[in-house]
Amino acid sequence: MRVIAAVLAKRIGMAIVTLFGVAVVVFLLLRVAPGDPVAMMIGAGASAADVAELRARYGLDQPLLVQFGIWLAGVLRGDFGVSISLHRDVLELLSERLPATLELATAACAVAVGLGGAIAIAGTLVRGRKAEAAVDGVNGLMLAVPDFVWALAFVLVLGVLWPVLPLSGRMDPSVGVPFVSHFYLIESLLRGRFAIAGDIVAHMVMPVLALALPLAAVIVRILKEALSEAMMQDYVLVARVKGFSESRLVIGEALRNAVGPTLALTGVQFTFLIGGTVIVERIFAYPGIGAMAIDAVINRDLPLIQGLVLVFGALFILVNLAVDLGAVALNPRLRHGG
Template sequence: MQLLRTLLGRLVTTLITLLGVAVIVFVVIRVVPGNPIAMMLPPGAGEADIARLNALYGFDRSIPEQFFIWLGGVVQGDFGTSITARQPVTGMVLGRLPATLELSVMALVMACIIGGFLAIWGTRRRETKTEAAIDIANGMALSVPDFLWGLLLILGFGVLWPVFHISGRVTPSLDLPFVTNFYLFESLIRLRFDLWADIVSHMFLPALALAIPLSAIIGQLLKQSLKETMHLDYVTLARTRGYGETHVILREALRNAVLPTLTLVGVQFTFLIGGTVIIERLFSYEGLGNMAIEAVINRDLPLIQGIVILFALIFTGVNLVVDLLYAVLNPRLRHG
């Protein structure tokens, strides 16, 4: 019952958040100077052409009227038509979403592996020079933004030592028998390991650039939680039974220390998806972030609105799932 009330409360909060985001984005991008219709018109277009396009995209109405017309379409899954591509926004956004999700998930997995390893190693070697070195490395990883890590990775592993691809999502010359846009997962299902290796080679550097700062955050928080947990009674009891330090960390301390990190990972994953905008542009990766930059440059208002609402939906959805997982895994909240 407690879990159900939590779920209903979070759903209501999510709907209010999405509505607020929709209102803010819709109003802000319309009061910014600039006319997107002017970018579509050929030289010598007359007033009649301008009026026709304004009526076609609803720009001849007041902002409240435009908003409610657009909101009615959104409820039915229609985000309008792109001004530059002249295609439905829904199809364009959903077509690029799998690429961004695969990149974000790969970056998250890499961050958890790197950060978790550093946290466990630092806890195992606490109060030594090894822990100090790990703390320095985490500080350096956090001090450098992800796009600068991307530039360094391009220089190191794309130019000086060309091991990985530094642009695109997959080599176009390969046979691409994909039904969905989830190339990475579909290539595994089809047992096309040649395609999978090529896709990973394209994704590795941008995913690593996103993962490095996040792995430092995960490593610092998890290491601190582990160090606090190592002084609790049940951990001391495990030591008296003769278990080694590594066994105590992995089997006794980790499962309780990981709860605060779980919440952090969920929150940071939403920021990770937003951070793909610059990284995708830097690596010419065909994802949602790259499309968002093009939409802003071209002042494609329907496409901008669709992308922002989708990002907001992902953010609120991930936070909702994390809250529920935390409630399920934490017995004090589950039985409270």
């Protein structure tokens, strides 16, 4: 436990520094990048006085350092400012949209781990036979196809040619929104509203698979490699002599020593998955922070972009922290502080 506490303390300190760095970089980049939020808000015929008044209202007439100071002080108080394009509180917008993305990304990660783990184990069980070449071939294809190509292929096949799944949104709009939280799937399951949960899942299938397949491919590759290395270790030989079946050797003996390296890499790849939500949510009109990020950038909605980037940064940090803690929990040598 002391090891875990030490890891936590160190990581929280680092997280604060990292987030501050993210805040500075994004703030500066947005001010340097071309595009004027006021020009986006106001009609072409606006007078110079109107423009100046708007600039003053959003504090855009102040020096950069002052602008940054005002924004940072607000963030520390929990005030992320007001969205320029949507005219709503940024924190409120984020708290509405983030749960949708969290449900999507978590489901995708779970599918990727389950699918990738199963394929890697199956591939290890048939190693040295023709079936292994088939597993490697399919996995090579999965590695080569990015998430948005999967998304478009699913739209074409499951949405258009053989329309079995809903193409867009988070749930059937005719149902209304009978929820108190924004975690629709979790809440509908907890309250036993399984018809609604089923509708939400149907909307999630395509975006989840599009996000999960590339990650699953990476997991297969790393885990299968780690498994076949573990299968050559002496302790597997000893267990084989004990008369254990091949599947018990792979799952009971080799797997626990092979997940370590896989977990570390899955953590890194999971952050790519979160990045992938931006384009995949857009394709499926899924109302998460990814889809919102694109609109925010198009509209030069500076406060919203800043808030979104901070949330993405915090997510990356949390995922990496969870991966590191998981590695400590899984490896007895690390756990005892060796």
